[in-house]
Amino acid sequence: MTIRATEHAPAxxxxxxxxxxxxxxxxxxxxxxxxxxxxxxxQLVLLVVVFLVGVVTLPGFGSPVSIASILILSAxxxxxxxxxxxxxxxxxxxxxxxxxxxxGALMVTQFAQVTGLSFFTALLLLIPVFLVLxxxxxxxxxxxxxxxxxxxxxxxSIALGLVRVVSGTAIVGSPPAFxxxxxxxxxxxxxxxxxxxxxxWIVVAIAMALFLxxxxxxxxxxxxxxxxxxAGYSLVRTRWFWVGAFAFSGLCSGLVGVALVxxxxxVDSSLxxxxxxxxxxxxxxxxxxxxxxxxxxxTIVGALVLTTITTVLVGYGLVKADQQIMYGxxxxxxxxxxxxxxKLKDRV
Amino acid sequence: MTQHVRVPNRSWRGxxxxxKVAAIATVPLxxxxxxxxxxxxxSPSVTAAAGQCGDVPIVAxxxxxxxxxxxxxxxxxxxxxxANPLMASAWSTFAGKKxxxxxxxxxxxxxxxxxxxxxxxxxxxxxxxxTAGLVTGDxxxxxxxxxxxxxxxxxxxxxxxxxxxxxxxxxLHPLSGEAMIPSVDAAGAAGIPTIAGNTIVDSKYSxxxxxxxxxxxxxxxxxxxxxxxxxxxxxxxxxAEGSSTNTTLVNATQSVLAMCPGxxxxxxxxxxxxxxxxxxxxxxxxxSHPESIDLAVSLGIMGSGTxxxxxxxxxxxxxxxxxxxxxASLAYWNNAAKATGYKGAATSNTSTxxxxxxxxxxxxxMAGEGPKLNVVVPNMSVISPDNLxxxxxxxxxxxxxxxxxxxxxxxxxxxxxxxxxxPTQ
Numbered sequence: 083m084t085i086r087a088t089e090h091a092p093a094x095x096x097x098x099x100x101x102x103x104x105x106x107x108x109x110x111x112x113x114x115x116x117x118x119x120x121x122x123x124x125q126l127v128l129l130v131v132v133f134l135v136g137v138v139t140l141p142g143f144g145s146p147v148s149i150a151s152i153l154i155l156s157a158x159x160x161x162x163x164x165x166x167x168x169x170x171x172x173x174x175x176x177x178x179x180x181x182x183x184x185x186g187a188l189m190v191t192q193f194a195q196v197t198g199l200s201f202f203t204a205l206l207l208l209i210p211v212f213l214v215l216x217x218x219x220x221x222x223x224x225x226x227x228x229x230x231x232x233x234x235x236x237x238x239s240i241a242l243g244l245v246r247v248v249s250g251t252a253i254v255g256s257p258p259a260f261x262x263x264x265x266x267x268x269x270x271x272x273x274x275x276x277x278x279x280x281x282x283w284i285v286v287a288i289a290m291a292l293f294l295x296x297x298x299x300x301x302x303x304x305x306x307x308x309x310x311x312x313a314g315y316s317l318v319r320t321r322w323f324w325v326g327a328f329a330f331s332g333l334c335s336g337l338v339g340v341a342l343v344x345x346x347x348x349v350d351s352s353l354x355x356x357x358x359x360x361x362x363x364x365x366x367x368x369x370x371x372x373x374x375x376x377x378x379x380x381t382i383v384g385a386l387v388l389t390t391i392t393t394v395l396v397g398y399g400l401v402k403a404d405q406q407i408m409y410g411x412x413x414x415x416x417x418x419x420x421x422x423x424x425k426l427k428d429r430v
Numbered sequence: 431m432t433q434h435v436r437v438p439n440r441s442w443r444g445x446x447x448x449x450k451v452a453a454i455a456t457v458p459l460x461x462x463x464x465x466x467x468x469x470x471x472x473s474p475s476v477t478a479a480a481g482q483c484g485d486v487p488i489v490a491x492x493x494x495x496x497x498x499x500x501x502x503x504x505x506x507x508x509x510x511x512x513a514n515p516l517m518a519s520a521w522s523t524f525a526g527k528k529x530x531x532x533x534x535x536x537x538x539x540x541x542x543x544x545x546x547x548x549x550x551x552x553x554x555x556x557x558x559x560x561t562a563g564l565v566t567g568d569x570x571x572x573x574x575x576x577x578x579x580x581x582x583x584x585x586x587x588x589x590x591x592x593x594x595x596x597x598x599x600x601x602l603h604p605l606s607g608e609a610m611i612p613s614v615d616a617a618g619a620a621g622i623p624t625i626a627g628n629t630i631v632d633s634k635y636s637x638x639x640x641x642x643x644x645x646x647x648x649x650x651x652x653x654x655x656x657x658x659x660x661x662x663x664x665x666x667x668x669x670a671e672g673s674s675t676n677t678t679l680v681n682a683t684q685s686v687l688a689m690c691p692g693x694x695x696x697x698x699x700x701x702x703x704x705x706x707x708x709x710x711x712x713x714x715x716x717x718s719h720p721e722s723i724d725l726a727v728s729l730g731i732m733g734s735g736t737x738x739x740x741x742x743x744x745x746x747x748x749x750x751x752x753x754x755x756x757x758a759s760l761a762y763w764n765n766a767a768k769a770t771g772y773k774g775a776a777t778s779n780t781s782t783x784x785x786x787x788x789x790x791x792x793x794x795x796m797a798g799e800g801p802k803l804n805v806v807v808p809n810m811s812v813i814s815p816d817n818l819x820x821x822x823x824x825x826x827x828x829x830x831x832x833x834x835x836x837x838x839x840x841x842x843x844x845x846x847x848x849x850x851x852x853p854t855q
Binding site for chain 2: 154242257267348393
């Protein structure tokens with residue numbers, strides 16, 4: 083028997099926690115686990131501890147410019163993780179991030195220059211193109227039941243290739259001068275001393291929280307990740323959510339490419355490479371697991387934890403290899419906390 | 431539908447939490463281990479050479495057969511500290527081949543302006559030679575589609591494919607010189623010379639046109655040390671950690687710093703030869719290093735990212751010792767010089783010059799001029815406040831993607847001729 087899903091069906095409630103029998107709640111450990119599942123307490127404590135260690139042991143670490151620099155780097159990592167968070171919640175992951183970032187950066191620089199488009203026209207053109215390319219990833223994965231690892235990697239390459247067909251084979255380009263202020267630690271937003279990219283991050287964070295927790299679509303997204311079959315029986319069109327999540331991820335990656343070219347001042351082929359790993363690491367470290375539960379607020383915490391730890395480690399003179407060890411260790415730690423949990427779909 | 435909700439029992443949960451606590455407890459341990467690793471890595475590997483702060487350290491080249499002595503005295507200084515083993519060329523008595531020649535080119539995808547310029551210069555040389563009847567057909571170019579996913583193994587495959595196509599000569603832009611050695615040796619034994627650019631291939635069957643990276647770092651850094659009177663905090667912006675070129679550049683930097691006890695090395699970051707990478711790494715570094723930074727050593731094409739990081743952070747520019755300066759990084763220098771009297775130090779070589787010199791050496795080798803060594807080291811272009819204007823690209827600003835202007839005598843016939851037994855040009 084086939085059940086046809088409609089958008090008018092009552093939305094399932096996102097199951098973000100598993101209730102613990104009342105008799106067991108007196109157990110302190112159990113309570114800690116329950117709280118940890120609702121709020122990333124360990125990560126927040128780690129963030130505060132590492133920050134305080136930095137403030138106490140590294141002179142000037144707590145200065146406004148240093149904090150602004152950390153927030154800008156966190157914002158870039160966090161914004162690169164927006165789409166990835168949604169994709170992870172539905173049970174996938176997106177390896178097209180790096181390709182879409184470079185393609186987005188090229189689109190508003192070299193592509194615009196070659197085609198004679200203004201920056202804003204190229205930016206407007208970027209939106210539908212990247213939505214379609216990203217959405218195609220989700221469609222193919224869902225329609226043919228293919229794992230996103232290959233499809234998303236290929237789509238990132240295709241996106242970059244398509245832009246390069248027009249912009250030329252060389253990956254070069256520089257942003258308009260006004261865009262550089264977007265990521266300046268000493269810049270402000272409407273007179274408030276907050277770097278514009280950080281202000282954008284705050285707005286995105288609020289929008290994501292509202293979408294995930296206060297809309298029917300957000301709850302259906304959780305249901306899609308928790309148990310696609312059950313979601314289908316609940317008349318949720320899971321394919322649309324796969325298409326939508328990957329489309330949104332593609333768009334976000336492209337826009338992060340624009341922010342990164344503003345930050346770096348030029349495009350190069352390795353512009354997006356660090357953000358492929360960081361986008362996934364921020365989601366996992368924040369505590370969002372494949373198929374849910376989780377949300378973007380956790381990803382924000384993950385991005386802040388990773389950036390702050392990296393900054394403190396650099397302050398202690400640790401080289402890149404040491405930082406890579408720490409990144410790996412932190413992800414292992416996150417998986418030790420969350421990876422052993424049964425997935426929601428096994429509990430429904 | 432039956433719903434199964436599993437609630438773990440108390441002892442299982444206690445065990446699980448115990449594991450989590452243990453995992454959390456490993457973080458300080460890992461931090462300590464990583465710190466130990468870092469303290470070891472920070473110790474300089476180069477001992478202080480004789481001389482004063484601001485001098486270029488004199489280090490004997492890796493020349494077991496004393497080949498450098500066969501070159502004019504004016505060129506011998508160019509081999510100071512040369513790290514790769516120098517070899518007598520297998521083509522020193524090569525009579526050349528009958529023209530027109532079939533030529534292959536193993537290229538790197540043009541991900542940036544540099545690779546694009548190099549490839550275009552080789553193609554331009556080929557086109558000119560074709561007009562003169564020296565080469566035939568098209569330049570058979572083997573190049574992966576994507577730089578980010580290409581590997582040295584791809585280049586080995588492409589190189590061997592050119593050999594199987596029966597080319598007379600191979601132009602090589604190596605991703606890794608080490609990986610190409612067996613293939614270059616095999617092709618050389620079969621009578622096919624390889625002329626490489628930028629990255630050295632340690633084979634007697636290849637002739638590589640590349641800068642001496644020791645001098646490229648040592649000369650501008652020594653000049654910077656003089657400007658700073660040998661005092662100040664220093665940060666090194668590395669390229670790709672572990673690559674032979676980066677190792678040579680870092681060793682040269684540390685050998686200069688070793689003669690300047692007042693120049694304190696406060697850290698090293700890695701920019702991976704990308705301005706965005708350099709800027710990100712420096713921004714992170716500055717967030718935990720609010721102290722004054724007086725000298726930033728940019729080890730290869732990351733000068734504009736280095737300047738931009740300080741500009742964006744609202745901090746004054748340090749003196750940037752800018753190895754392989756670009757039009758953008760020199761624009762930063764020039765703007766600051768006009769505004770504040772800022773002084774910098776840099777070297778420059780352009781990819782167009784490299785590609786052109788590679789083609790020149792290739793045609794000379796195939797004409798039987800007889801290269802003496804397995805390398806040709808061009809004349810280094812040191813940029814100082816006095817000659818900055820000669821290298822500024824007119825109209826280029828800090829976002830330019832162009833190379834600096836080339837120096838006229840970087841690889842002129844006067845420089846190249848002495849590297850051949852029978853120069854005829």
